[in-house]
Amino acid sequence: MLDDPKSTDAHDNRGHRLVFAELIWQRLVDSLAVLGTVLIGLLMLLICVDIVARNSMGASLPLISELGALTVVMIVYLQLATTIRADRLARTEIFLVVFRQSYPRLGAMLTALFDAIGAAMIGLMAWSTIRIFEKDFASGEFIGVPGIATIPTWPFRILILLGLAVASVEFLLRAVSALRSSAVKKETT
Amino acid sequence: MSPIEVGGYSICVLLVLIYMGMPIAVAMVSVSFAGVALIRNEVIATRMIGAVANDALREYLFAVVPLFVLMGLLVTVSGVGKDTFDVFERLLKRVTAGLGIATVFANAVFASITGISIASATVFSRVAVPEMTRHGYTKKFATGVVAGSSVLGMLIPPSLLMIIYAVLAEESVGRMFLAGVGPGLLLSVLFCATIIILAKTRKDFVFETSDDNAGYVDIGGFAMLRKSVPIVSLMLLVLGGLYGGYFNPTEAGAAGAFGALVIALLRRSLSGKSFWNLLVETGQITVSVLFLIMAATFFSRMLALSGVPRELADFFLSGPVGPYGFLILYLVLIIALGCIIDSISIMLILLPISLPIASAAGFDLIWFGVLTVVAVEMGLLTPPFGLSVYTIKSAMNDPDLRVGEIFRGAIPFVFAMLVALVIIAIFPSIATWLARL
Numbered sequence: 001m002l003d004d005p006k007s008t009d010a011h012d013n014r015g016h017r018l019v020f021a022e023l024i025w026q027r028l029v030d031s032l033a034v035l036g037t038v039l040i041g042l043l044m045l046l047i048c049v050d051i052v053a054r055n056s057m058g059a060s061l062p063l064i065s066e067l068g069a070l071t072v073v074m075i076v077y078l079q080l081a082t083t084i085r086a087d088r089l090a091r092t093e094i095f096l097v098v099f100r101q102s103y104p105r106l107g108a109m110l111t112a113l114f115d116a117i118g119a120a121m122i123g124l125m126a127w128s129t130i131r132i133f134e135k136d137f138a139s140g141e142f143i144g145v146p147g148i149a150t151i152p153t154w155p156f157r158i159l160i161l162l163g164l165a166v167a168s169v170e171f172l173l174r175a176v177s178a179l180r181s182s183a184v185k186k187e188t189t
Numbered sequence: 190m191s192p193i194e195v196g197g198y199s200i201c202v203l204l205v206l207i208y209m210g211m212p213i214a215v216a217m218v219s220v221s222f223a224g225v226a227l228i229r230n231e232v233i234a235t236r237m238i239g240a241v242a243n244d245a246l247r248e249y250l251f252a253v254v255p256l257f258v259l260m261g262l263l264v265t266v267s268g269v270g271k272d273t274f275d276v277f278e279r280l281l282k283r284v285t286a287g288l289g290i291a292t293v294f295a296n297a298v299f300a301s302i303t304g305i306s307i308a309s310a311t312v313f314s315r316v317a318v319p320e321m322t323r324h325g326y327t328k329k330f331a332t333g334v335v336a337g338s339s340v341l342g343m344l345i346p347p348s349l350l351m352i353i354y355a356v357l358a359e360e361s362v363g364r365m366f367l368a369g370v371g372p373g374l375l376l377s378v379l380f381c382a383t384i385i386i387l388a389k390t391r392k393d394f395v396f397e398t399s400d401d402n403a404g405y406v407d408i409g410g411f412a413m414l415r416k417s418v419p420i421v422s423l424m425l426l427v428l429g430g431l432y433g434g435y436f437n438p439t440e441a442g443a444a445g446a447f448g449a450l451v452i453a454l455l456r457r458s459l460s461g462k463s464f465w466n467l468l469v470e471t472g473q474i475t476v477s478v479l480f481l482i483m484a485a486t487f488f489s490r491m492l493a494l495s496g497v498p499r500e501l502a503d504f505f506l507s508g509p510v511g512p513y514g515f516l517i518l519y520l521v522l523i524i525a526l527g528c529i530i531d532s533i534s535i536m537l538i539l540l541p542i543s544l545p546i547a548s549a550a551g552f553d554l555i556w557f558g559v560l561t562v563v564a565v566e567m568g569l570l571t572p573p574f575g576l577s578v579y580t581i582k583s584a585m586n587d588p589d590l591r592v593g594e595i596f597r598g599a600i601p602f603v604f605a606m607l608v609a610l611v612i613i614a615i616f617p618s619i620a621t622w623l624a625r626l
Contacts, residue, residue: 096210128239
C-alpha cells in the first residue's frame with residue numbers, strides 16, 4: 001500500500017493533515033486538563049481564605065460554598081477527557097487482558113465497543129446539557145444572594161458542556177484507533 | 190417487562206459488563222440509562238442522564254475528595270512518614286519484633302493525617318521495609334506488615350472511604366470519622382498481637398537470621414521532639430479544627446492540604462515541577478472517583494424507580510434469611526468482590542442496593558458503614574488484585590520481590606481484620622459509642 005507511487009503524494013498530504021489535527025486535538029484536551037488542575041489549587045486557596053475570614057471576622061465570604069460546589073463539577077468534567085486518554089477510569093482487568101492476549105482482534109473490537117458506548121453515554125450527557133444551558137441562560141439562573149454577590153450559572157454550563165463534548169470525542173477517537181488496530185492485526189496475521 | 194424485572198436484569202448485566210472490563214462508571218451509566226428507558230421512556234432517560242451529570246456532583250462536600258487526595262500526596266513526598274517511623278523505632282527498639290510494631294503505630298498516627306491508603310503504603314514501603322530487612326526481618330514479613338497496616342489509613346480519620354459512605358448513606362461525615370477511631374485502634378492492637386504471636390511461634394516467617402547485630406541510629410529526646418512536630422501539628426490542624434468546631438469537613442481538607450504544602454515547602458522537599466505533577470495526579474484520582482460517584486447516583490436513582498431494593502428488603506428480611514443472614518451474605522460478597530474490584534467501586538456498586546435493605550432492617554447505619562469499610566479494606570490485601578500490595582511492589586522498585594511473597598506476608602493481617610470484623614459486628618458500640626456521644 002505504502003509502496004504504491006501514485007498514492008503516496010495524496011496519502012502524505014492527508015497524513016500530514018491528520019497528524020496536525022491530532023496535535024491540535026491533544027492541545028485542546030491538555031489545556032482543558034491544565035485549567036482543571038489550576039482549579040484544584042484555586043479551590044484549596046479559596047476555602048482557606050474563607051476559613052480565615054470566618055474565624056477572624058465572624059462572617060463567611062459570600063458565594064464560597066456554591067462556587068466550591070460548582071468548581072468540583074468543573075474539575076471533573078474539564079479533566080475527564082485527559083483521564084480517559086490516560087486510561088485511568090476504574091475497570092477490572094481479569095477478563096479483558098487475558099482475552100486480548102489470546103484473541104487480539106476480538107479483544108480490540110470489544111475495547112472499541114466499550115469506548116463507543118462510553119462516547120455515546122457522555123455524548124448524551126452533553127446533548128441534554130445543551131437544554132439545561134438554554135434554560136439557565138434564558139431564565140438568568142444565578143448563584144449567590146441578590147444585592148450582595150451573584151454569578152450567573154450559564155458560563156459554568158458552557159464549560160461542563162465543553163468538557164463533556166471533548167470527553168465524548170476522545171472516547172470516539174479511542175474506539176476508532178482500537179478498530180484500526182484490529183484491522184491491522186487482521187492484515188498481518 | 191415489569192420494572193422489577195428490568196431492575197433485576199440490569200444488576201446482572203452490570204456485573205457481566207464490569208467483569209468483561211468495561212470502565213465501571215461507563216457500565217453503570219449505560220445500564221442505568223437503558224433501565225430508565227425501559228421502565229419509563231427514552232425522553233425521561235435522556236433528561237435524567239443530563240440532570241445527574243450536571244447536579245449529582247454539585248455538592249460543597251465533594252470538594253474534600255481532591256483536597257484530601259492532594260494532602261495525602263503532599264505528605265507522601267514531605268518525609269513526615271519517615272520521621273514518624275523514626276520516633277516509634279526509637280521507642281520500641283527493645284520490644285520483640287519491635288520494628289513491626291513500630292510500623293503499625295507509625296501507620297496509625299500517619300493515618301490521622303491522610304485519607305488514602307495508597308499514601309501509607311507508598312511511604313512505609315520506602316521507609317520501614319529497608320529498615321526491617323537491615324535488621325534481619327524477612328522481606329515477606331516486612332512488606333506484609335506494611336500492606337496490613339496501610340489499611341489503617343482508611344479507618345482512622347480522615348478517610349476517603351468514610352466520606353463516600355457518608356455521602357451515599359446521608360450520614361454526617363464528622364460522625365463517620367469518629368466511628369472509625371475505635372475500630373482503627375482495635376485493628377492496631379490486633380495487628381500488634383499478630384506480630385508478637387508470629388515472632389514467638391513462627392520465627393522463620395518473621396526473621397531471616399536469629400541474631401540482630403545491626404545497630405540502631407540513636408536519636409536523642411530533642412531530635413525526637415523535633416521529628417514529631419510536623420505530624421502533630423498537622424493532626425491538630427485537621428482533627429482539632431474539625432472537632433473543635435472551626436472547620437467543616439471540606440474546610441478541614443483545604444486546611445490540611447495547605448498545611449501539608451507548607452510543611453513540604455519548609456522542608457524543601459517540593460519543587461514547582463513536582464508540585465504541578467502532584468496536582469495533575471490529584472486531578473486524575475479525583476476524576477475517576479467522582480465520575481464513579483456520579484454514575485452510582487444515576488444507578489441508585491434507576492434502582493429506586495425499579496423498586497428492586499424494596500423487593501430485596503422484603504425477600505431478605507421477612508424470608509428465612511433474616512437481617513443478620515443478610516449482613517453476613519453482604520460482608521462475604523464484599524470480601525469476594527474485593528478480589529476483583531477496587532474499594533471505592535465495590536462500595537458504589539453495592540451500597541445503592543444494600544443501604545435500603547440495611548435501613549429497613551433497622552441497622553445502625555454508622556455501624557453498618559464501619560463494617561462495610563473494614564470488609565472493603567480486606568480486598569486491598571487479597572489476591573489477585575490487592576491494591577495495597579501492588580502499590581508496595583511498585584514503590585519498592587525491587588525486581589527480586591515477588592508479588593506473591595507480599596500477598597503471603599499479608600495473610601496473617603487479613604485474618605486479623607476478619608477477627609476485627611467479627612468483634613465489631615458483635616459489639617457495635619466499638620464503632621458507634623464515640624460517634625453517638
